[in-house]
Amino acid sequence: MNKAARGSLLGIEHLEAKEILSLLTQARRMNPRKPRPLLRNKRVLLLFYEPSTRTRASFEIAAKSMGAMTTLVLSSGSSIEKGESLLDTAYTLRAVGADIMVIRHPNAGAPLLMATHLDVPVINAGDGMHEHPTQALLDAYTILRHKKTLTGLQMAIVGDIYHSRVARSAIHLLSKFGARITLCGPPEFLPEVATSLAPGLHITRTVEEAVRGADAVMVLRVQKERLAGTKLRLQDYISRYQLTTARLKLAKRDVILMHPGPIIRGLELTWEVADCPQSVIVEEVHNGVPVRMAILAKALGKAN
Numbered sequence: 001m002n003k004a005a006r007g008s009l010l011g012i013e014h015l016e017a018k019e020i021l022s023l024l025t026q027a028r029r030m031n032p033r034k035p036r037p038l039l040r041n042k043r044v045l046l047l048f049y050e051p052s053t054r055t056r057a058s059f060e061i062a063a064k065s066m067g068a069m070t071t072l073v074l075s076s077g078s079s080i081e082k083g084e085s086l087l088d089t090a091y092t093l094r095a096v097g098a099d100i101m102v103i104r105h106p107n108a109g110a111p112l113l114m115a116t117h118l119d120v121p122v123i124n125a126g127d128g129m130h131e132h133p134t135q136a137l138l139d140a141y142t143i144l145r146h147k148k149t150l151t152g153l154q155m156a157i158v159g160d161i162y163h164s165r166v167a168r169s170a171i172h173l174l175s176k177f178g179a180r181i182t183l184c185g186p187p188e189f190l191p192e193v194a195t196s197l198a199p200g201l202h203i204t205r206t207v208e209e210a211v212r213g214a215d216a217v218m219v220l221r222v223q224k225e226r227l228a229g230t231k232l233r234l235q236d237y238i239s240r241y242q243l244t245t246a247r248l249k250l251a252k253r254d255v256i257l258m259h260p261g262p263i264i265r266g267l268e269l270t271w272e273v274a275d276c277p278q279s280v281i282v283e284e285v286h287n288g289v290p291v292r293m294a295i296l297a298k299a300l301g302k303a304n
C-alpha cells in the first residue's frame with residue numbers, strides 16, 4: 001500500500017507519545033485571539049460527509065485565525081450526492097488547490113484512503129467507528145489543564161463505547177500515558193473484547209463502580225435508534241447508566257466531567273449534571289480551537 005501523505009493525522013493508535021506531547025505543547029502556544037499568520041495563503045478544505053457542529057466550526061476558526069482560506073464541502077449539495085466517489089472528490093478538491101484536507105466520513109478508513117492517494121496532508125475529523133484523533137487530543141489538553149499528569153489518572157468512560165470513535169481514540173491516547181481506564185455500559189454497547197483495545201482496561205457493569213474514585217468521567221452520547229436495536233428500553237438505560245448527581249458524588253471531589261458533545265440532556269446525563277461545576281464540557285469545545293490550530297500548523301510544517 002502507498003504511504004499516507006506526509007503530515008497526515010489519521011488516528012492516535014499509531015502515534016508515539018512524544019508526537020502527542022509535541023502537539024499538546026504546540027497547542028499551548030496557540031492563542032486564537034492573538035493569532036499569528038502561520039497559514040497565510042494556505043487553502044484548507046473541510047470535507048464533511050456527516051453532521052458536525054463543534055469539530056467543523058473549530059477547524060474553520062482554527063484555520064482562519066492563522067490566515068488560511070477555508071472551503072467547506074458538505075456531502076449534501078455537492079457532487080457526492082450525484083454519486084461521485086470519495087477519491088474522485090478528493091482529486092477534484094486537490095485540483096482546485098487544496099493544501100490540506102480535513103475529512104469526516106461515516107466509513108472507517110476513508111481518511112487513510114485519501115491520504116494514500118493524495119500528496120497533501122489529510123486530517124481525520126472522525127471516521128465511522130474507528131477514530132477521532134483531534135477530539136482525543138483536545139480531551140487530553142483539557143484534562144491536563146486540571147490535572148498534573150495523565151499517568152495514573154483514574155478515568156471512567158460511560159455509555160455506548162462500542163460505536164464511539166471518541167472512546168477509541170481516548171483509550172489509545174490515555175493508555176499510552178499510563179492512565180487507568182474503566183469502561184462502563186450495557187453489554188450491547190460494551191463487548192468484553194473492548195478490553196483488547198489497550199492493556200490494563202477494566203470493564204464494570206455498574207456506573208457506581210466505574211465512577212467511584214475517578215479523577216475524570218467521560219460520558220458518551222447514546223443514540224436512541226441504537227438503543228432500539230438492543231434489548232434495553234430507554235427507561236432501563238436511564239435508570240442504570242445515566243450520570244446523575246448522586247453517582248458523580250462517588251468520584252473524587254476534584255473530578256472533571258467530560259462529554260464530546262452533542263449532549264442529550266435527560267438521557268446519558270441529567271440536566272443538573274450537564275451544568276454542574278465539575279463539568280468541562282464547554283471548555284472541551286473551547287480548547288478544540290488551539291488544539292486544531294496546532295494540528296493544522298504541524299501538518300503543514302508551520303509549527304514552531
Ligand code: NCD
Pocket residue numbers: 054055126132135165166220221260261262
Ligand atoms: C462526536 C463524534 O461525532 O464523533 N462528536 C464530536 O465530534 N465532538 C461524538 C458524537 O457524535 O456522539
